[in-house]
Amino acid sequence: MNTILSQSPIFKGLQPPEIENLLVQVPHQIRHFHKDDLLAVAGEEVKTAMILLEGKLQGEMVDFSGNSLKIEELIPPQMVAAGFLFGKKSRFPVNLSAMADGEMLIILKPNFTRLLSLDNRVLNNFLNIISDKAQFLSRKISFLNFKTIREKIAFFLLQHYKSGFRNIPLKQNQQSLAEMFGVARPSLARTIGELQREGILEWRRGEVEIKNAEVLKSILQ
Amino acid sequence: MNTILSQSPIFKGLQPPEIENLLVQVPHQIRHFHKDDLLAVAGEEVKTAMILLEGKLQGEMVDFSGNSLKIEELIPPQMVAAGFLFGKKSRFPVNLSAMADGEMLIILKPNFTRLLSLDNRVLNNFLNIISDKAQFLSRKISFLNFKTIREKIAFFLLQHYKSGFRNIPLKQNQQSLAEMFGVARPSLARTIGELQREGILEWRRGEVEIKNAEVLKSILQ
DNA sequence: TGAAAAGTGTAACAGCTGTTACAATTCGGT
DNA sequence: ACCGAATTGTAACAGCTGTTACACTTTTCA
Numbered sequence: 418m419n420t421i422l423s424q425s426p427i428f429k430g431l432q433p434p435e436i437e438n439l440l441v442q443v444p445h446q447i448r449h450f451h452k453d454d455l456l457a458v459a460g461e462e463v464k465t466a467m468i469l470l471e472g473k474l475q476g477e478m479v480d481f482s483g484n485s486l487k488i489e490e491l492i493p494p495q496m497v498a499a500g501f502l503f504g505k506k507s508r509f510p511v512n513l514s515a516m517a518d519g520e521m522l523i524i525l526k527p528n529f530t531r532l533l534s535l536d537n538r539v540l541n542n543f544l545n546i547i548s549d550k551a552q553f554l555s556r557k558i559s560f561l562n563f564k565t566i567r568e569k570i571a572f573f574l575l576q577h578y579k580s581g582f583r584n585i586p587l588k589q590n591q592q593s594l595a596e597m598f599g600v601a602r603p604s605l606a607r608t609i610g611e612l613q614r615e616g617i618l619e620w621r622r623g624e625v626e627i628k629n630a631e632v633l634k635s636i637l638q
Numbered sequence: 639m640n641t642i643l644s645q646s647p648i649f650k651g652l653q654p655p656e657i658e659n660l661l662v663q664v665p666h667q668i669r670h671f672h673k674d675d676l677l678a679v680a681g682e683e684v685k686t687a688m689i690l691l692e693g694k695l696q697g698e699m700v701d702f703s704g705n706s707l708k709i710e711e712l713i714p715p716q717m718v719a720a721g722f723l724f725g726k727k728s729r730f731p732v733n734l735s736a737m738a739d740g741e742m743l744i745i746l747k748p749n750f751t752r753l754l755s756l757d758n759r760v761l762n763n764f765l766n767i768i769s770d771k772a773q774f775l776s777r778k779i780s781f782l783n784f785k786t787i788r789e790k791i792a793f794f795l796l797q798h799y800k801s802g803f804r805n806i807p808l809k810q811n812q813q814s815l816a817e818m819f820g821v822a823r824p825s826l827a828r829t830i831g832e833l834q835r836e837g838i839l840e841w842r843r844g845e846v847e848i849k850n851a852e853v854l855k856s857i858l859q
Numbered sequence: 860t861g862a863a864a865a866g867t868g869t870a871a872c873a874g875c876t877g878t879t880a881c882a883a884t885t886c887g888g889t
Numbered sequence: 890a891c892c893g894a895a896t897t898g899t900a901a902c903a904g905c906t907g908t909t910a911c912a913c914t915t916t917t918c919a
Contacts, residue, residue: 500773606897
């Protein structure tokens, strides 16, 4: 476990023995979960720090009408709900569910606070993590603010295109992407179809080939 | 100044003499600004912690097409861009501009880090501030995810209605509200007109009277 | 007080998206 | 290799929003 944890952002810069030494001083436990388990409901109080050790989680916002917007997918060894452990109302902003079997390390809030005070590097890491979180949410807002589906697709693809590869691997299916974009699945498929007919890209299962990056860029103006 | 600062979230729980004592140990300075000054551009690096002492700021996201989305308005003695001081890419997520003359206390990042280590209460306050920030952004996402303008208006008004007052004071004009909602001004006005004709509310300059809260609530289902 | 600026109400139209439904294709497990 | 499930493609239609333009009202400030 400590080898996983040493790669975790919260323990960045610490050697496994150092991590072990810290964890001895801080009560903690392991929580196992299974695929499709609902680990937390939006609005529920966040009482523990959680570090994902194995498996895959997703956070999803569901509004009153039942529309769901997938905010993020979490993979080990990320912290879960890091930005929501402190603050006036420390409540889950999303429904947290498991996409695969796994386990996580959980530390009660007061114990976690103690952990932060035990090692300055951990504290600094935590500051960085919640800041990254805020930045992530902020980028999310700016992304969701794109008016059209064309713009969202263009932005999404160009983000991954920078590296110069014409082919962009897709880790998610259209349904999942549509949820991340906050749009309906058939609407996404329609726009993809249009972009293909215009010769801008070719969307296959599992990957997209950018055939005309210039036109794609021009969508974002 | 220290009396203002003692009401600031970052110095919560500290007496003015204690604050003074801390500030003596931490280099800082005052930055004055005028109405409509552009204090920071989105993408610019955040190099200092900023505490607003006087005046009013706004943070606005502007996308490639020039659409702007007002994220928040800041009043003293709040911290500015608190969630963006640390993290991998500490960059402004918004254009920061002054809505009124004012001044702020600025502390260079390394000095601010030192301040955090000097007093545990300040550190704890800061953790709470960025967590609140993350929660704010998260609520913003969930708000922007409402599909229709009707829903946004309903949610916005019901937030302020809880206290039982039928009349809700409006601190912003329609243009400003439309920017917060991420919609066009005439579209907002149109929907307001519809809601009025349906007898649900009466929208006057500076205030809204809720005439039928039940129907308003039913919009959010 | 009067003129300019800011704010608000309204309309018509085009464009985009959600919804629903179904067909076609591909995938996964046996 | 087969079958059921999951994924993707497509269509028609209704509904909502953005755009643009202009009239009207209120506020601001000289």
